[in-house]
Amino acid sequence: MQKPKINTMKELSQAIGISRPTLSRYFQDPASVRPATSQKIKERLKDVDYVYNFLATRQNRKSTGLIGVIIPHFNDLFFTSLLEAIDVAARKKGFTIMTQCSHGNEDMEVTAVEKLRSMSADGAIIAPLGVDSSNAAFVAAGKDFPIVFADSHPSVPIDKADFVGTDNAQSIAAMVEYLCRAGDTPLFLGMPHMNSNAIEREEAYAKTMRDLGHVPAFVESGSATKTWDFEAYGHGVMDAHFSRQRHTAATILCANDRIAIGAIRAANRHGLYERGHEARGRLRIAGHDDHPLSQYMFPALTTMAQDIEGIGKVAIRLLSERVGSDERADPVRLMKEAALKLREST
Amino acid sequence: MQKPKINTMKELSQAIGISRPTLSRYFQDPASVRPATSQKIKERLKDVDYVYNFLATRQNRKSTGLIGVIIPHFNDLFFTSLLEAIDVAARKKGFTIMTQCSHGNEDMEVTAVEKLRSMSADGAIIAPLGVDSSNAAFVAAGKDFPIVFADSHPSVPIDKADFVGTDNAQSIAAMVEYLCRAGDTPLFLGMPHMNSNAIEREEAYAKTMRDLGHVPAFVESGSATKTWDFEAYGHGVMDAHFSRQRHTAATILCANDRIAIGAIRAANRHGLYERGHEARGRLRIAGHDDHPLSQYMFPALTTMAQDIEGIGKVAIRLLSERVGSDERADPVRLMKEAALKLREST
DNA sequence: ATAAACTCTTTACATGTGTAAAAAGGGAGG
DNA sequence: CCTCCCTTTTTACACATGTAAAGAGTTTAT
Numbered sequence: 001m002q003k004p005k006i007n008t009m010k011e012l013s014q015a016i017g018i019s020r021p022t023l024s025r026y027f028q029d030p031a032s033v034r035p036a037t038s039q040k041i042k043e044r045l046k047d048v049d050y051v052y053n054f055l056a057t058r059q060n061r062k063s064t065g066l067i068g069v070i071i072p073h074f075n076d077l078f079f080t081s082l083l084e085a086i087d088v089a090a091r092k093k094g095f096t097i098m099t100q101c102s103h104g105n106e107d108m109e110v111t112a113v114e115k116l117r118s119m120s121a122d123g124a125i126i127a128p129l130g131v132d133s134s135n136a137a138f139v140a141a142g143k144d145f146p147i148v149f150a151d152s153h154p155s156v157p158i159d160k161a162d163f164v165g166t167d168n169a170q171s172i173a174a175m176v177e178y179l180c181r182a183g184d185t186p187l188f189l190g191m192p193h194m195n196s197n198a199i200e201r202e203e204a205y206a207k208t209m210r211d212l213g214h215v216p217a218f219v220e221s222g223s224a225t226k227t228w229d230f231e232a233y234g235h236g237v238m239d240a241h242f243s244r245q246r247h248t249a250a251t252i253l254c255a256n257d258r259i260a261i262g263a264i265r266a267a268n269r270h271g272l273y274e275r276g277h278e279a280r281g282r283l284r285i286a287g288h289d290d291h292p293l294s295q296y297m298f299p300a301l302t303t304m305a306q307d308i309e310g311i312g313k314v315a316i317r318l319l320s321e322r323v324g325s326d327e328r329a330d331p332v333r334l335m336k337e338a339a340l341k342l343r344e345s346t
Numbered sequence: 347m348q349k350p351k352i353n354t355m356k357e358l359s360q361a362i363g364i365s366r367p368t369l370s371r372y373f374q375d376p377a378s379v380r381p382a383t384s385q386k387i388k389e390r391l392k393d394v395d396y397v398y399n400f401l402a403t404r405q406n407r408k409s410t411g412l413i414g415v416i417i418p419h420f421n422d423l424f425f426t427s428l429l430e431a432i433d434v435a436a437r438k439k440g441f442t443i444m445t446q447c448s449h450g451n452e453d454m455e456v457t458a459v460e461k462l463r464s465m466s467a468d469g470a471i472i473a474p475l476g477v478d479s480s481n482a483a484f485v486a487a488g489k490d491f492p493i494v495f496a497d498s499h500p501s502v503p504i505d506k507a508d509f510v511g512t513d514n515a516q517s518i519a520a521m522v523e524y525l526c527r528a529g530d531t532p533l534f535l536g537m538p539h540m541n542s543n544a545i546e547r548e549e550a551y552a553k554t555m556r557d558l559g560h561v562p563a564f565v566e567s568g569s570a571t572k573t574w575d576f577e578a579y580g581h582g583v584m585d586a587h588f589s590r591q592r593h594t595a596a597t598i599l600c601a602n603d604r605i606a607i608g609a610i611r612a613a614n615r616h617g618l619y620e621r622g623h624e625a626r627g628r629l630r631i632a633g634h635d636d637h638p639l640s641q642y643m644f645p646a647l648t649t650m651a652q653d654i655e656g657i658g659k660v661a662i663r664l665l666s667e668r669v670g671s672d673e674r675a676d677p678v679r680l681m682k683e684a685a686l687k688l689r690e691s692t
Numbered sequence: 693a694t695a696a697a698c699t700c701t702t703t704a705c706a707t708g709t710g711t712a713a714a715a716a717g718g719g720a721g722g
Numbered sequence: 723c724c725t726c727c728c729t730t731t732t733t734a735c736a737c738a739t740g741t742a743a744a745g746a747g748t749t750t751a752t
Contacts, residue, residue: 005486008709009708018730018731019732020731021710021730021731022729025711028710033730049486051460051463051464052464052708053466053709054464055405055465055466056405057708059399059401059402059405059708059738059739060710062710073430074427074429074433075426075638077421080420081420083420084420084421084447087420099445101430103433103434114397118399119401120399140349143351231638235642261639265642265643268644274621292577293577293639296608296610298610298611298614298615354738356738356739364701365700366702367702368700370739370740370741374740380699380748380749383700399739401739402707402737402740405709405739406706406740407740408740
């Protein structure tokens with residue numbers, strides 16, 4: 001590489017014959033210098049290997065352009081879809097995303113929040129674990145930058161923090177209504193790890209069932225182990241039931257698609273989808289989230305599609321509004337509707 | 347929160363009665379001050395809300411403790427598994443991970459590399475797209491920090507950059523040998539997007555077949571569209587064939603599990619796994635990678651399990667060795683073996 | 693008790709960039 | 723050509739921390 005490596009803006013200034021303050025303004029916004037100058041800088045930059053020092057840059061600007069994102073797990077396509085949506089939306093607005101993963105661990109969640117504070121983030125989008133131990137960290141961080149909770153929210157409302165997620169009451173109601181209309185009343189198979197969604201979906205299920213004049217009924221899941229291995233959980237619970245010929249022709253609404261994927265596998269293992277079995281009544285399994293692979297299951301999974309892209313966009317929009325103005329408007333609670341994806345499994 | 351918010355180390359120094367240089371040393375390594383002092387600082391820190399300024403800290407230290415990771419996609423459980431492994435390994439060594447996603451786009455890959463340079467990263471782990479246009483950026487970045495390529499590598503060897511990945515020759519050979527031993531010779535269904543793995547696996551398949559005295563044969567995939575939507579690709583290709591009753595009793599080795607998942611869905615759609623169909627010969631589908639959901643397919647997918655955790659660990663180890671010493675040892679090319687996961691699909 | 697060895701405090705300068713203020717330069721309109 | 727206005731250059735200080743050096747204080751060994 002013949003391009004000379006230039007380490008500081010001062011060196012650059014000497015090398016291309018433009019004063020440092022002008023370069024500084026150019027890098028912040030090329031339009032803030034005269035078009036001719038802007039053009040000249042752009043040209044000369046091509047012959048040189050210079051990358052500005054982000055750390056030094058951002059230390060002095062009022063805003064760092066850094067947006068922190070904290071998710072509980074990387075190995076979950078729901079969260080990565082959210083991450084992808086956020087990343088794309090953030091890029092458009094010129095933000096840099098700093099992703100932190102709590103690995104389902106409350107201490108790591110607190111550490112992640114502290115890290116974002118130490119990096120002078122402009123804001124944070126957090127998909128929280130829903131454990132109380134992190135609340136103090138959220139409150140403290142809330143004094144440093146605006147926070148938008150996405151997907152689920154802390155057990156206690158955090159002062160002035162926004163929320164964007166899916167309206168579980170709406171989405172679960174829509175699914176329950178459809179299932180009741182088209183066949184037997186559904187049993188509910190809940191999430192083992194109890195964040196706000198787990199609780200809200202369970203309650204929404206119970207409420208809708210009662211509203212429709214039915215009795216809510218839950219799939220017995222034995223010892224409620226807290227695990228993020230949802231497929232294994234769904235498979236384990238349903239395999240146990242199917243082995244005893246229980247629920248083999250039931251309608252089962254799973255709290256999320258990953259559980260449903262495990263349940264479908266169990267059903268397949270027990271031959272419940274084979275020809276001839278339908279005579280004894282038809283097993284129906286439904287999920288929630290529209291996991292990217294749910295359409296590749298066999299049978300393809302009926303589910304409620306969350307507007308993940310919308311959630312990501314709104315989260316970024318809320319943050320960028322807050323970052324701009326100093327006055328904190330009232331916290332926003334935005335619940336998006338989910339859409340029924342009717343497929344083969346119901 | 348009654349804890350007083352303290353913004354700078356100078357304020358902290360006054361608030362808790364410890365000189366700033368001592369605090370600076372404490373934050374870098376609590377063991378670098380006398381145990382009694384360390385204890386005292388720790389105690390008094392509890393009554394105060396202070397987080398050090400990462401940007402200012404790292405600007406002045408020789409090393410930032412930042413390790414950049416660039417992956418092509420978030421919505422791929424293979425890459426997120428790798429990310430998870432890297433994150434865990436990095437955390438143990440005290441590194442902070444800065445994840446960048448190229449979204450399968452070459453320009454974004456270059457941008458991501460530049461961002462890491464501007465953030466004065468100590469090193470980078472890159473799962474590259476395998477397009478030539480990024481090579482210049484890799485070479486330039488290689489002057490700033492050590493790079494470890496993971497999973498796949500650039501088309502041209504980058505000066506002094508390490509590589510850790512799976513030995514495709516070994517893994518594909520093991521799979522092909524098994525498939526030949528247990529049934530018909532396999533056809534190969536390749537990856538649409540041609541990174542180094544795509545090419546290596548294809549070549550490994552052809553070589554092993556020839557070594558075993560067979561003729562390599564490929565599933566015709568029509569126009570070779572470059573897409574990262576592997577499931578859709580696998581499904582589309584096989585659905586077209588099955589519709590014309592082609593390959594319905596074949597043995598098909600897919601270049602990765604995501605393609606195989608699409609293929610299995612197509613097979614199910616066409617009833618190829620139904621009882622009675624086996625009389626006409628048995629369809630076998632195998633994958634590669636041990637995707638987290640491959641065991642939940644029906645039939646569960648036979649695949650080669652990459653040692654992802656090992657790859658992540660090694661990548662971090664290589665980097666931390668390079669970060670420590672200034673002298674660049676010879677580049678390492680580490681290829682890990684994959685293990686056959688025998689399941690139902692073959 | 694004294695000296696030696698640590699450790700901490702004080703002081704001062706370094707990092708690479710943002711930014712303000714004053715001076716200098718350049719272009720457009722008269 | 724001159725003036726006014728806009729832009730750039732020059733100069734200087736700011737940011738929050740790292741770090742070196744010298745002195746003060748404390749601990750440990752003799």
